[in-house]
Each structure stands twice: as structure tokens, then as C-alpha cells.
Amino acid sequence: MAARILAAQVLAAKVIAVSAASGHAFSKPNLPSIRLLAGLGVEGDAHCGETVKHRSRVAVDPTQPNLRQVHLLQAELLDELNAAGFDVAPGQMGENLLTRGLDLLGLPYGTRLRLGPDALVEITGLRNPCAQIEAFRPKLLAAVLGRDKNGKLIRKAGIMGIVLAGGEIRPGDAVSVTLPAQPHRALERV
Template sequence: MDIGQVIAVAIDDKHRFSKRPVEKIRVLTGLGVEGDAHSGVTVKHRSRVRADPSQPNLRQVHLIHAELLDELADQGFDVDPADLGENITTRGVDLLGLPRGTVLKLGADVELEVTGLRNPCSQIDTFQPGLLKTVLGKGPNGELVRKTGVMTIVLKGGVVAPGDAVVVELPVPPLIPLGVG
């Protein structure tokens, strides 16, 4: 069981690339972050809505690890929490290494189930040129590694704020690696 920490939370009621950091967010069971453009039972990501608006929303809450922001800073990029569109920025949890179905317990009440990796799109280079190539790495076997966090659904709602603990509960084996969520 890993224990990490929430370092920032963010929201945006419009479909913009970056979100706005706030003091706390309210997470709603089965929906996502209250007032966020991606909250809902069915998909809200525009490309997925065009493909099939009745698809279930497996991208209700987006999390990114602060260690990615550190890595980007070391490479000369200026990226703060919420800049890449995440709702929750964590530290101390290997989000990318989690299997599908992992439950993240945040603060006193919130439970999120990890559904997949976030697939960074070309908009990231509009935010800062060259950033897309940096957040896409290569694994030991030459496979593409997406570094821009994980997508989750809300199992149990509540309030999340910076300083809250993040507790990781792995699913029952067999563990299934994350694919694009």
C-alpha cells in the first residue's frame, strides 16, 4: 500500500487545455468534479463525444504526478499544477505504474478507480512547443510510454484538498497494466 499526498486540485467549467487551481474540489460519485467540464456519466472529451456520445465516461477525474512536473522543469519547461489539465496533482504515488482497477483513496472520503492512462494530444505543443515529445517516452522494449497521468471514475464522492493523503489499494490479481483511458 503506497501513501502519497495531494499537492494541488483544479477545475474548469469549459473545455480548455489548462484548469484553474482552487483550494478544494468536490468530487461527485459516478460523475467527476463538481462544476468541471469533464464531469458526467457519459463521455465529455470532445473527440470521444463525436465518436459516440453514449459511451460511459471513464475520464471523470484526471490525476498527474508532481514528479512529472519536476522532470519537465529539469528539461527547461515551466509547467505548474493544473497546467496540463489535471484535476488532482499528487506526489509520492507511481500513478503510471498502477494496474487498471486500482482504487485511490483521497482524504477522508473520496475513492477513485483508475481506468487508464491519459493520452496526450497535439494541443500540448500549443501550450509549450516541444512538450509533446517530452511527455512521450520509450519503454525498455521500445514501447510508447505516456507520462501525462491517469484517468479515473468516482466510486465515492467527497472533498479533496491539497495536503490530503492518497492511499493506494491494488485490485485482486491478475493485475492488468494500464492502457489508454
């Protein structure tokens, strides 16, 4: 049954917006298209590269592999945040790809996403929102974090991935999903 639900969900999944920025700013401008580069990330984006580019991670160990080459966010989160009065538009949460129609947070580690005709991204984990989010919108950090019934922290600020195959991506492009072999591993902070 779960496979049928996922298959139906994937049929409707698409890219809503694409964003990139060459500097380390919290938000990224929307663009007509972005190009993913295999093993690197989003061409021209500050986080593009084989090794970590997030400043806090570079400070710890600049030789770490970059498991955060692409940031994907679900448009449904923006809907939720806007309904709560936060006024957040595509690209403002620092994502490279905004999708609709796919539960990104529910995907297991190692899931592969075909984006448009050519690009392929493998999911590496959950985005851990940082304190910059509070400077962008006060109280937004609490809105993108939660707790499940057992008290476990839930991170809702999107997922991260690495680029396996490059290609150009535009708003309106389809997103298709290939799940990894069982047993599936839940996403963790990366």
C-alpha cells in the same frame, strides 16, 4: 518485497494541488478544494458526467461511458519537465489532482485511490496526451511520451479514473491505495 515498497511509498502519498474548469480549456485553475461526485467526476468541471465529455470522443459516440471523469498527474513529472526547461505549474497540464509520492503510472488497472477522508476513485487507464499540449508548450508532447527498451510507447501525462464515492479534496490530503486482485493488468490508453 514489491508490496513493502508500495506500502512505504503510499505512506508518503498526498494531494499537492486540485484544479477544475467549467470550459474545455487545456489548463485548469488551482482551487482551495474540489468536490468529487460519485459516478460523475469533479463538480463544475467540463468533463463531469456519466457519458464522455472529451470533445473528440463525443464526436465519435456521445453515449460512451465516461471513463475519464478525473485526471490525476504525478508532481514528479512536473519536476522532470521543469528541469528540462518547460516551466509547467500545477493545473497547467489539465489535471484535476496533482499528487506526490506515488507512482501513478505504475499502478494496475482497477486500483482504488482513497483521496482525503471520503472520496474514492478507481483507475481506468492512462491519459493519452493530445495535440493541444503542443499549443501550450512546443515540444512538450515529445517530453511526455517515450519508448521502453522494446520500443513500446510510454505515456507519462497521468492517469484517468472514475469516482466511486464522492467527497471534498484539498491540497495536503492523504492518498491511500487499494490494489485489485491478482493478476494485475497494466494500464492502457483510455
